[in-house]
Amino acid sequence: MRIRRxxxxxxxxxxxxxxxxxxxxxxxxxxGGSDDAKSADKADKNAAAAPQGGAARDTASRPGDDGxxxxxxxxxxxxxxxxxxxxxxxxxxxxxxxALAAGRAAAVEAGGYVGDETTExxxxxxxxxxVVLRVPEAKYDSVLARLSGTGELLGRKAKAQDVTDxxxxxxxxxxxxxxxxxxVRELMDRAGQLSEVVTLEGELSRRQADLxxxxxxxxxxxxxxxxxxxxxxxxxxxxxKESDGGGPGVLDAVTGGWHVFVTALRWLVMAxxxxxxxxxxxxxxxxxxxxxxxxxxxRRSAPALAADASSEKTSGTG
Numbered sequence: 261m262r263i264r265r266x267x268x269x270x271x272x273x274x275x276x277x278x279x280x281x282x283x284x285x286x287x288x289x290x291x292g293g294s295d296d297a298k299s300a301d302k303a304d305k306n307a308a309a310a311p312q313g314g315a316a317r318d319t320a321s322r323p324g325d326d327g328x329x330x331x332x333x334x335x336x337x338x339x340x341x342x343x344x345x346x347x348x349x350x351x352x353x354x355x356x357x358x359a360l361a362a363g364r365a366a367a368v369e370a371g372g373y374v375g376d377e378t379t380e381x382x383x384x385x386x387x388x389x390x391v392v393l394r395v396p397e398a399k400y401d402s403v404l405a406r407l408s409g410t411g412e413l414l415g416r417k418a419k420a421q422d423v424t425d426x427x428x429x430x431x432x433x434x435x436x437x438x439x440x441x442x443x444v445r446e447l448m449d450r451a452g453q454l455s456e457v458v459t460l461e462g463e464l465s466r467r468q469a470d471l472x473x474x475x476x477x478x479x480x481x482x483x484x485x486x487x488x489x490x491x492x493x494x495x496x497x498x499x500x501k502e503s504d505g506g507g508p509g510v511l512d513a514v515t516g517g518w519h520v521f522v523t524a525l526r527w528l529v530m531a532x533x534x535x536x537x538x539x540x541x542x543x544x545x546x547x548x549x550x551x552x553x554x555x556x557x558x559r560r561s562a563p564a565l566a567a568d569a570s571s572e573k574t575s576g577t578g
Contacts, residue, residue, distance in 0.1 A: 342481065344421040345400050345488040353411035356387045356496045363391060363492050366406050370399035372487060386497055393490040400488040407492060414495070423481060430478050437471040 353359035356379070364374050375392035382388050395403045408416070444464045451457045 340424075341422060342424045342427045342485040343397070344423055344484045345397060346419045346421075346491075347400075347404055347488070348415070348417040348491045348493070349404065349407055350413075350415040350493040350495070351407070351411035352414050352497050353494050354496065356389050356494045359410050359494050360389050360391060362410055363393060363407055363494075366403050367393040367395050367490075370395045370403050372396060372399070372403075375489075386495055389494045391492050391494075393492060394487045395490060397486055397488050400490075404490060407490070411494070415493075423485065427478075427481050427485070430474055430481065434471065434474045434478060437467065437474060441467050441471055 351359065360377075360379075367374055372393060372395035375394055377389070377391040379387065379389040393403070404418075441464065444460055444467060448457060448460045448464065451460055
């Protein structure tokens with residue numbers, strides 16, 4: 261009996277090939293599973309971290325969050341500024357009276373008031389008016405713009421002076437001075453001798469005077485910073501009034517003569533007023549001599565007067 265060697269090894273080879281393929285497949289599946297597991301773990305970690313990061317960003321950007329909006333304790337609040345504003349405005353207007361009324365109305369409507377006011381005519385015959393307007397600092401720009409539109413601008417000057425440091429310094433000195441005055445008053449209450457009371461009264465008067473001066477300075481600063489000052493100058497540069505080329509007329513002559521008469525009469529009255537006291541004294545002296553002294557004087561007879569006259573003639577001829 262012949263034995264075939266090749267036919268017996270083929271099933272074993274096929275079985276080995278199947279087992280090798282199965283082991284490779286299992287190894288590939290296990291490797292793929294491990295990679296998928298690692299990817300899944302990484303994705304889970306990222307997913308877990310993502311809400312925390314998003315929550316952190318949401319917390320930082322949330323408008324109601326105190327940590328994002330609350331300022332730190334080291335941040336200092338800037339002090340309020342105190343500025344003195346002044347302006348000088350010169351305008352050429354068609355009618356000074358109307359422009360002046362408009363300026364007053366602008367100041368009053370803004371909550372301010374009208375200060376000094378002068379109106380006169382210059383050497384060329386032009387009417388010139390100056391008025392000082394005090395307006396609230398918040399309405400300063402609007403009032404200035406409103407006034408600038410009432411005529412032709414001839415000149416403008418504006419100034420802003422920051423006095424915040426001065427205001428703060430005065431307030432601090434007032435607080436210190438008030439404490440000083442209070443301490444002196446306490447010492448006066450505990451003083452037991454008259455000499456101590458007198459000394460403390462002098463010291464109290466001096467410190468109270470310093471406090472009053474600081475309070476007056478504070479009030480002045482408050483007034484100048486709360487109300488701006490606008491000096492408005494108005495002029496009407498129209499043709500000046502001139503006399504006719506033909507010379508003065510009858511009416512001008514009558515008017516001039518009347519002015520001369522009134523002036524002369526005024527000077528005459530002034531002269532009489534100056535001489536009146538002395539004239540009264542002379543009149544009183546004459547009246548005393550005429551009716552009081554003269555009647556009492558001895559009267560000489562007519563023959564005696566004739567003899568005196570003849571003797572004077574004789575002496576004159578001799």
